[in-house]
Amino acid sequence: MSATIVQPRGSVEIRIGANRIFKSYGSVQANRNVSISVGPRQIHAVVGENGAGKSTLMRALQGLETVDGGEVIVDDLPVRFSGPQQAISEGIGMVHQEFMLAPELTLLENLVLGDEPTRPSFGFLQTVDWDVALGEARQIGERAGISIDWHRSTSTAPVHIQQYVEIFRLLRRGSDVLILDEPTAVLAPQQVEQLFGLLRQLRENGASIIFISHKLQEVEALADHVTIMRKGETVASASVDEMNTSQMTRYIMGENAKAAQQTRGEPGRPKDTGAPLAKITGLNAHTANAQQPLYNISMDVSCGEIVGIAGVAGNGQEELIECLVGLRKAQSGSISINNAELYNAENASFRAHGQGYVSPDRAHEGLAKSATIEANVMAGSQREPAFLRGPMLDRTAFRKEARARLDRLDVQYGTLNDPVSSLSGGNQQKLVFARETARHPKLLVVSQPTRGVDLNGIATIHSYLLSHRETGGSVVLASEELDELMFLCDRILVMSMGRFVGEVSRAEFSPQKIGELMLADPLPQKAANG
Amino acid sequence: MVDGGSENVVAIDARPPRWTLAAENAMRFSLPVLLAFLAGAVLLLAIGENPVAIYQLMLSEGFGSERRIAATLSASTPLLFTAVATAVCFRSGVFNVGVDGAFVLGGLGAAVIGYALPVALGWTIAPLAIGSAMLIAAFWLWVPGVLLAKLEVDEVVSTLMLNFVALGISGFLVNSVFLSETSGNNTTETIHEVAELSRLLPPSTLHSGFLLGLLCVLGYAFWTQRTPQGFEAALVGFNNRFARSVGISVPGTIILVMIISGLVSGAGGAAHALGQVHKFSDGFSAGYGFTGMAIALLARNSAIGILLGAILFGALASAGTTVQLFSDIPLDIVNVIEGTVMIFAVVELGRLTLWRGTGQ
Numbered sequence: 001m002s003a004t005i006v007q008p009r010g011s012v013e014i015r016i017g018a019n020r021i022f023k024s025y026g027s028v029q030a031n032r033n034v035s036i037s038v039g040p041r042q043i044h045a046v047v048g049e050n051g052a053g054k055s056t057l058m059r060a061l062q063g064l065e066t067v068d069g070g071e072v073i074v075d076d077l078p079v080r081f082s083g084p085q086q087a088i089s090e091g092i093g094m095v096h097q098e099f100m101l102a103p104e105l106t107l108l109e110n111l112v113l114g115d116e117p118t119r120p121s122f123g124f125l126q127t128v129d130w131d132v133a134l135g136e137a138r139q140i141g142e143r144a145g146i147s148i149d150w151h152r153s154t155s156t157a158p159v160h161i162q163q164y165v166e167i168f169r170l171l172r173r174g175s176d177v178l179i180l181d182e183p184t185a186v187l188a189p190q191q192v193e194q195l196f197g198l199l200r201q202l203r204e205n206g207a208s209i210i211f212i213s214h215k216l217q218e219v220e221a222l223a224d225h226v227t228i229m230r231k232g233e234t235v236a237s238a239s240v241d242e243m244n245t246s247q248m249t250r251y252i253m254g255e256n257a258k259a260a261q262q263t264r265g266e267p268g269r270p271k272d273t274g275a276p277l278a279k280i281t282g283l284n285a286h287t288a289n290a291q292q293p294l295y296n297i298s299m300d301v302s303c304g305e306i307v308g309i310a311g312v313a314g315n316g317q318e319e320l321i322e323c324l325v326g327l328r329k330a331q332s333g334s335i336s337i338n339n340a341e342l343y344n345a346e347n348a349s350f351r352a353h354g355q356g357y358v359s360p361d362r363a364h365e366g367l368a369k370s371a372t373i374e375a376n377v378m379a380g381s382q383r384e385p386a387f388l389r390g391p392m393l394d395r396t397a398f399r400k401e402a403r404a405r406l407d408r409l410d411v412q413y414g415t416l417n418d419p420v421s422s423l424s425g426g427n428q429q430k431l432v433f434a435r436e437t438a439r440h441p442k443l444l445v446v447s448q449p450t451r452g453v454d455l456n457g458i459a460t461i462h463s464y465l466l467s468h469r470e471t472g473g474s475v476v477l478a479s480e481e482l483d484e485l486m487f488l489c490d491r492i493l494v495m496s497m498g499r500f501v502g503e504v505s506r507a508e509f510s511p512q513k514i515g516e517l518m519l520a521d522p523l524p525q526k527a528a529n530g
Numbered sequence: 531m532v533d534g535g536s537e538n539v540v541a542i543d544a545r546p547p548r549w550t551l552a553a554e555n556a557m558r559f560s561l562p563v564l565l566a567f568l569a570g571a572v573l574l575l576a577i578g579e580n581p582v583a584i585y586q587l588m589l590s591e592g593f594g595s596e597r598r599i600a601a602t603l604s605a606s607t608p609l610l611f612t613a614v615a616t617a618v619c620f621r622s623g624v625f626n627v628g629v630d631g632a633f634v635l636g637g638l639g640a641a642v643i644g645y646a647l648p649v650a651l652g653w654t655i656a657p658l659a660i661g662s663a664m665l666i667a668a669f670w671l672w673v674p675g676v677l678l679a680k681l682e683v684d685e686v687v688s689t690l691m692l693n694f695v696a697l698g699i700s701g702f703l704v705n706s707v708f709l710s711e712t713s714g715n716n717t718t719e720t721i722h723e724v725a726e727l728s729r730l731l732p733p734s735t736l737h738s739g740f741l742l743g744l745l746c747v748l749g750y751a752f753w754t755q756r757t758p759q760g761f762e763a764a765l766v767g768f769n770n771r772f773a774r775s776v777g778i779s780v781p782g783t784i785i786l787v788m789i790i791s792g793l794v795s796g797a798g799g800a801a802h803a804l805g806q807v808h809k810f811s812d813g814f815s816a817g818y819g820f821t822g823m824a825i826a827l828l829a830r831n832s833a834i835g836i837l838l839g840a841i842l843f844g845a846l847a848s849a850g851t852t853v854q855l856f857s858d859i860p861l862d863i864v865n866v867i868e869g870t871v872m873i874f875a876v877v878e879l880g881r882l883t884l885w886r887g888t889g890q
Contacts, residue, residue, distance in 0.1 A: 327774065347774060347775060368768035368769040370768055375761070379765055379773070380777045392756050393758055
């Protein structure tokens with residue numbers, strides 16, 4: 001562990017920073033007088049709601065955005081980046097939420113992609129020297145204390161390994177400023193600890209790390225310093241020792257802090273439950289990972305309960321949800337709602353039997369981004385008799401209902417004809433809920449309901465789900481936010497490699513217990529070949 | 531976060547005022563046209579002509595008198611049909627380029643019925659001919675519709691290739707089974723006089739098919755704005771994953787818009803056969819399907835845009851023909867303008883929008 005994998009660049013006070021940055025898009029001020037300074041050997045957390053201006057600031061630091069005023073600082077001196085290339089050569093690299101790896105290449109190929117070690121061949125041509133590449137890769141892995149099968153195809157590698165490769169790729173190119181955008185969203189608790197270990201090691205080696213997160217406990221556990229943004233401004237910047245999470249929350253939320261606190265509270269006991277509302281038995285289906293199909297999935301959902309589905313991203317949760325709402329064909333099994341067999345039925349049949357669906361992929365499935373707000377909130381209701389006059393749409397009734405739906409979930413919007421993309425992330429998701437709950441479905445299938453939603457929006461959505469349960473409705477909730485699952489659910493089913501590996505009841509909830517299950521290997525052990 | 535700029539900005543009122551939206555729509559229509567005329571002007575200069583004089587001549591030949599206007603509307607008649615037939619598919623994200631073939635087969639069907647049925651049937655021949663043409667063309671486009679909806683066969687390839695098949699079939703038929711015994715090669719008999727669509731402004735060839743075309747545009751506007759099916763088709767076009775996840779049948783919608791496209795194409799072919807040429811011969815469609823595509827693109831599938839576009843291209847065609855008589859300008863200049871309009875119409879004019887919003 002003593003060997004270093006970071007090459008820090010001399011001794012400076014501010015390795016990277018921004019001084020009074022202004023940036024606006026049209027009439028929208030994304031950054032106003034934003035300052036930040038990150039020294040070497042520092043982990044600096046940046047927190048704030050969606051739309052607070054974090055991404056704009058990060059884009060400026062990477063040379064992806066020219067600022068209207070103020071300056072980016074590198075090594076104590078103001079710079080004006082001509083483009084992202086210059087930022088990279090200054091040692092600044094970013095790990096995005098969506099990894100930038102080519103899935104069809106091996107991990108090793110991804111590591112060296114764009115900067116391959118070469119050796120001359122035929123005198124004048126250059127070929128990639130894979131031996132050197134592998135040597136470098138092994139060295140970097142050893143020093144970080146992580147063993148990686150470098151010849152593995154990237155698409156089949158676990159998510160946390162892919163994340164390491166992303167980080168190593170930046171280090172290999174000489175980056176000592178790492179910007180990580182919500183890196184823990186895809187990790188199980190134990191994997192988070194492992195990642196934090198690596199980041200701390202990099203800090204000891206002299207790296208500067210900017211850690212974007214909305215999980216304040218993680219900020220407290222990892223970061224040295226925290227900068228809080230709200231509405232395009234930096235509202236606070238302090239050492240993490242000087243600020244606790246509730247203070248951070250106040251800065252993040254501003255005057256709205258109270259609104260979010262109100263919904264904090266234990267949900268009551270589940271309602272008396274009779275026969276299960278939904279029943280899934282022996283479901284088998286293909287998944288994105290051919291080695292880990294959904295296998296023998298069985299579960300019951302009773303009236304008045306919220307059943308959580310937990311798992312490390314990519315272990316079959318998404319596919320299970322798709323099967324539950326008729327968007328993926330299964331190989332065998334049975335799905336029934338209210339005693340109606342709906343195995344491999346279309347989505348419309350599930351809806352007709354009282355189901356609502358909140359998609360995890362709001363941008364591509366939950367909404368039609370370029371369509372109007374009216375079209376988005378009314379989609380699916382166009383054939384209901386209430387909105388028809390003969391064969392025609394009753395536009396007046398249609399628009400009236402659209403307004404009523406939006407008001408019910410308190411969606412902030414301009415006019416019904418605006419594109420839905422003009423709404424903030426939180427309002428977009430509230431719109432999705434407004435649409436999916438309009439017909440009072442008995443069973444809500446909800447996946448990643450608060451992804452990219454600000455704290456106020458999260459509060460609205462959580463209280464909505466709880467009130468749905470109070471009135472006897474059922475929810476199947478898949479989420480990568482363990483806190484969210486533990487807050488909302490009556491019990492949590494944990495998935496690993498396409499199978500259910502355990503059920504945890506509310507009394508037993510703990511991140512350790514659920515985390516262990518998330519990492520379980522349910523497959524029968526293969527012959528001993530390592 | 532992944533979305534980049536637009537989501538990560540403070541939500542101050544970011545909406546453009548209403549008038550800029552209208553201005554933007556007008557510009558999206560007129561800018562490609564202006565740029566295309568500019569490109570045509572360069573070409574005219576290059577061959578030593580005065581573009582201003584030529585364009586003036588074209589303008590007066592297109593709209594200069596009642597007769598010229600009638601000629602323009604006459605030339606725009608088939609385009610009304612083909613543009614609607616294209617737009618109805620484009621609107622749902624189905625890139626159907628097979629309207630031309632459906633138009634040709636519809637025309638052939640209508641012409642054959644127009645001469646083969648006994649004259650005694652009188653005025654009923656025309657509606658029978660139009661109805662059959664619509665059914666033939668609808669079946670023709672239903673095939674690639676099903677292939678796309680059920681088997682994910684790329685509709686661009688299938689419909690493009692089916693155009694050649696349609697040309698081949700019609701070419702074979704008018705040289706064999708339906709070959710006229712009196713009027714020579716590559717053509718059917720002339721239809722009965724009772725089957726002809728009435729002329730609106732004789733001696734101009736403007737015929738009542740133009741009114742039928744207007745009816746199609748109106749029907750299209752109504753269907754898109756006022757029916758649940760039209761609403762569903764729009765959602766499928768915006769985002770088919772979204773449409774599917776709110777319970778809309780995407781395959782059903784694809785097949786439906788292909789059938790509608792076929793019905794309209796067939797009606798267009800029938801109107802052209804019964805109203806304009808009174809028979810079917812090889813070279814029946816002067817690329818009407820493709821001009822219709824240019825119009826649909828230019829109009830961004832709006833009904834009003836289709837109407838304006840059809841008249842514009844009708845004027846180009848009718849003026850182009852006569853300009854050729856009065857000057858050395860070849861008719862090809864019209865094709866150049868048409869092609870350039872198509873290219874400019876599909877350019878995303880993001881950087882040219884009046885309202886500079888969150889664009890990066």
